[in-house]
Amino acid sequence: MTALGHTLPFYAGPKPTFPMDTTLAVIITIFLMALVTFIVILPGIRGKMRLFWLLRVVTSLFIGAVILAVNFSSEWSVGRVSTNTSYKAFSSEWISVDVGLQIGLGGVNITLTGTPVQQLNETINYNEEFTWHLGENYAKEYAKALEKGLPDPVLYLAEKFTPSSPCGLHRQYRLAGHYTSATLWVAFLCWLLTNVMLSMPVLVYGGHMLLATGIFQLLALLFYSMVTSLTPPCPLCPGTATLHTHHGPAFWITLTTGLLCVMLGLVMAVAYRMQPHRLKAFFNQSAGEDPVLGLSPEEGGLLTPRYRSIPESPKTPDIPLSEDSSEACCEEEHTKELDCVL
Incomplete structure (x- = not known):
């Protein structure tokens, strides 16, 4: 090595440069494929429900992708x-x-x-x-x-x-990463339960699980901030300058997504109390025409049968009897009266 003019020690292998983490690339690709698949089938949804479906799916995929991506991100x-x-x-x-x-x-x-x-x-x-x-x-x-x-x-x-x-720093950031990652996995599980419940006629519980998703994301940020601030900062001086660290994009996007989930969960809870019909129409669970959104079943609602109430049912028309039939009925009634008198 000295004969070749190298200074010891030297970096023998190739210098790897990765513009993006492969795990993040896989996660983003999966959610983008799911979004593209939905966009392909979106024209099959008729009426105003097409826009509502688009908002729901895009928001849900964004929340799920963020929770998974920040869990594997290196920019906290x-x-x-x-x-x-x-x-x-x-x-x-x-x-x-x-x-x-x-x-x-x-x-x-x-x-x-x-x-x-x-x-x-x-x-x-x-x-x-x-x-x-x-x-x-x-x-x-x-x-x-x-x-x-x-x-x-x-x-x-x-x-x-x-x-x-x-x-x-090893113990400090390792503990922070352990508890933050565990809390984010709980938030991801709540997100899965949210999607399941919102596809069923239990919208109020779906709103509660969405609220729980946001709360667990905020708890993860709280754990990370608390653990990383337990020890005094260590000076990092690579050369003539000092390197200072601060919260990265993963921290702030988790904060934004957590607040979004909390806000949407609260909005769903309030809407379920005050405007349940409007909330059901937004989630495609309204059988009749909604007075606020003006949606009919043919415009995307559930095509459930509508049964006619008793007052709305037509009355059975009176069918006139022939003269022979009427005379026979009168004789039969007169015979019954005589029998009663005897």
Whole structure:
């Protein structure tokens, strides 16, 4: 290696750069396919219920996709800084780079991009992930990174999250990720129950489960904020600058979706109390014409049979009897009267 002019240690393998997490890509693809499938069959829904179906399906798919995506996202806490730092160990050469840190529920992701990318006759563009969920050993992953010879800024930030680091970030963020992920899975289960109940004539319970979905999302944010603030912040100085972290997109989109679920759940509860017919018509559970929405069964409502009430039923017409029939009836009645007198 020395004969080839490399400085020890060096990064022997290819530098992986992933523009997007594959798990998030799979989740988004599945929900987009479900949305496209619904849009294909949407013209088959007649009348004004087409718009109501579109609003319900899009909102439901958005909530479910967000709950799953943020559970696997690595952008709950993010930070980025431009700095000048050493590139490799045992080398006095410095480079100008952008260092990024993304902390998720199951690990950390560290990016290193040169400014410019080509420096020291190398392409400086790294994206490394270190995980601690599902029984993964973070210390072993850090040891493998040392064996690879990753650049100094990547190893410096990865070392801050090791279990033996005095910063205590490993225990802090691992606990936060564990409880937040568990709460989000409960929220996802509530979302599934919401869809089941809203497809049945139990709209009030569907609204309650939607409200529970939002509450569990907000509880997940509460757990994450509380656990991550238990220990004092640890200074992260990769080079000449200090890297500061803040809540990332996953945190804020979870907050937005949780508030949306709570608001929709409360609206459904109030509508069920005050305007139950309108709520049933919106969810395609109204048999007759709705006075507010002006919907008839032919415009998308359930085509249930309408039975005619007794006052509306036509009276049986009186059929006139012939003269012979009337005389026979009179004689029969006169005979019955004589029998009664005797």
